[in-house]
Amino acid sequence: MHDRRTLLIALAGLLGILLLVYLIPSNEPSPVKGAYQVSGDPWFTGGKAAIERREAQQPITKRAKNVIVFIGDGMGVSTVTAGRIYAGQKKGLQGEDYDLAFDTLPYTALVKTYNTNAQTPDSAGTASAIMTGVKTKIGVLSLSDEATPGHCPGPEQLQQLSPATLLELAESVGMATGIVTTTRLTHATPASTYAHSPSRNWEDDSVMPPEALEAGCTDIASQFVDFPYGDGVDVAFGGGRRHFLPEDQVDPESDGAYGRRVDGRDLIEDWRRRHGPGARFVWNTEQFRSLSPETDGPVLGLFEPSHMRYEADRDDDQAGEPPLSEMVDKALGFLEGHGDGYFLLVEGGRIDHAHHAGNAARALEETREFSKAVQVALDRTKVEDTLILVTADHSHTFVMGGYPPRGNPILGLVHKVNPDGTPSDELQPAEDGKPYTTLGYLNGPGAIDGERPTLTDETVLAVDYRQQAAVRARSETHGGEDVPLYARGPWAHLATGTMEQNVLFHIVDRATGLGDRAGRD
Template identity: 55%
Template structure:
């Protein structure tokens, strides 16, 4: 038995684990659950973490990878949010699609209503020309409710902050791709403000206190050179420099930053109003951040800075944090970057937990939709999750006599036309490796399966069971406005 354990550990590159008393572990877990008492006070703060594309299989694989990277047993490991006391499942279909996009799913989370795929914070009967601040089809977001209540508000994303999920914090558009004015049809540009412009002109309360992520090009005029990447320019056609407008509107506390040095210099104690745009488009994957010319903070570091700034408001705050590039790596059929970004997402949640009072802060971690990632093939415990499927004795071969990876995709760019290549001498754990897929497609797709919800803090116990995705909003709003509800 010992020889088998050591051989398994050697193949996996992990230390052998001592025998576990599974029954004792289960009894301890039961005791913990029996001792839980739901928190039912008002949530002064609400933080919603959206792992874009964080399917259950992604969370499982990231859990294993996280443990293996730290030299511990990955299978029994737990990501930060997997230790939350309350969990549930969210049904992700949109009004018109079994398998939805991020615009409709994030709208459900942020407004409490399902809508059509491709739409952001507007009702399902909205038409392309139905836009602008006076349009009757707008759905109020939780951030707008928080602003009206006098709370500070912010968003953090590793994607463009005008991308579908972060845009649901503040924007209302019938077409998610209208991120900059050059994306809006010419005849609608005047009456339909683009998403970047809506962030700057957001009328709720006194506006966002902070927005951090990518998407710099959508805020700069087309004749303005990007400060980081030679040969790149802004893409706005109206000539407006929205970064300068942010600073002007914010007054003496206004700050616009675009590199690591400027980010590090931000003094949270001064309650700056921060627009941070670290890339013309999306931020770097976590695996590639070290190579960024101007330097980029991690998702954890942005989360920490955001909480420090927003916490200066005595009335509390609302914050959305998106791990936006988990989704992009999945679309590329690249499990390495998807999982390392998921691990970075878990670290951001852990950072948030260390900076807030759980008695007055509701933290919800969920996903907008899933992806087609699969974990299969009977590999031994401790086998590298990014590696070839193997037992302690040998690689596992498919019917064609060739090995295969534990992780795969149902569709995507990793599919091949004709005979499947032999992966025996391929470094399948390289960060650029694309997992093999069944159905060929230029981009791997979303899935329609339920996604997890993890919750901790006031009224977190409301987020259990299988629920409609738009229900999440109503549970968060109840927690944030509890005293008002109780008085009615």
């Protein structure tokens, strides 16, 4: 009887254990409802391929022989996105899944753009941070934060406030150097490579205050010609002839424009004398296209009295001016044969100017040409020895909004999406019952006083159309948000996460060893 009772107790315990095992959820995964492998779906297979490309990417940790820094002036994230769609639609595609040249680069980061005294920055302070590794104040060119804007402390103290730029370091170690821009060569971004000035506005001596001249400060254009490092900049293309010519000299185009210098110097002639018989100055497309790296150099090209023309307005005849992509191609032709490597700054400067005008069409066309220029560099260089960085100095108050269907013209009016998910021919009205564009600005000259006009596709797709803005301003302002950084080549893997803008200098310095090679502390 006792043995039977023990057996029953044991069986009951075993049944209890089995019941617990059944009730406790298993750690084994359950099969998903639906197939993991989505056969034939391009998004699924494309996503897997993207991961495989990332897995295969290996950092390059050898020293970079060459460096190219591309700055799309004002090319924030919204400009990149809209520019990508615009460029794709120009090719007859929907646009959203199109890639600009720099979209294909393997490493990316976000860059903080504020100046030391400004939440929303300007190009002088931001470009100076990239070129010197030191953040500084708004409006100041390649001086440390201790500098006072617009105040000349004298040559000796100015020297103490002047951190070396990447271009200066490159010249001091024997590298070839170049600057390519669509703005004036003396404008803030290109000037940050070779000039140190308490004011970005001191492009020639006519705009400098008398006390600054008396204290011994010099204008930006003369700093380019009198550049004290190495043998000077080897190739420079851009605009800004007026700042190099005396006020009594007619511009080469003979359109009634004169130089602006009041010191009587003809800086173009001074530049020729400094560089000797092989130096070539060019000011139009015909002269530019005749340049030969085998017989010419150094080279200075100044194609307009002020900024170069917008790409949408550029005249491609022999008396006109070359596009940015062609200038980059020509510059690399002069630089790439240099045994000690080269440093090249390329600025797509008129993206910024079109945004200031509230004119998205020209800003996006400039972005498209900027992408072409990046592609030229990618095609002409080797990933193993050339570090390429593509970034912006700052953003703009430029936004994309509404719920337009995919493929909606990026410059066009917002259309509805039908309930079944297909695009509609019907426009999406705002609260006032009138249509609106996908693109707009927080502030700028496109603001409307009173009732908004009724827009049509014909109106908003015109190249001169100014997108509507919320707040009226004579000139649209910069934006203060982070900007993207794209990188390829030696030490490009350092472009990751969110970084201060001056870190870009240190990426280049780490990749090239410029600071150590130049004997800089």
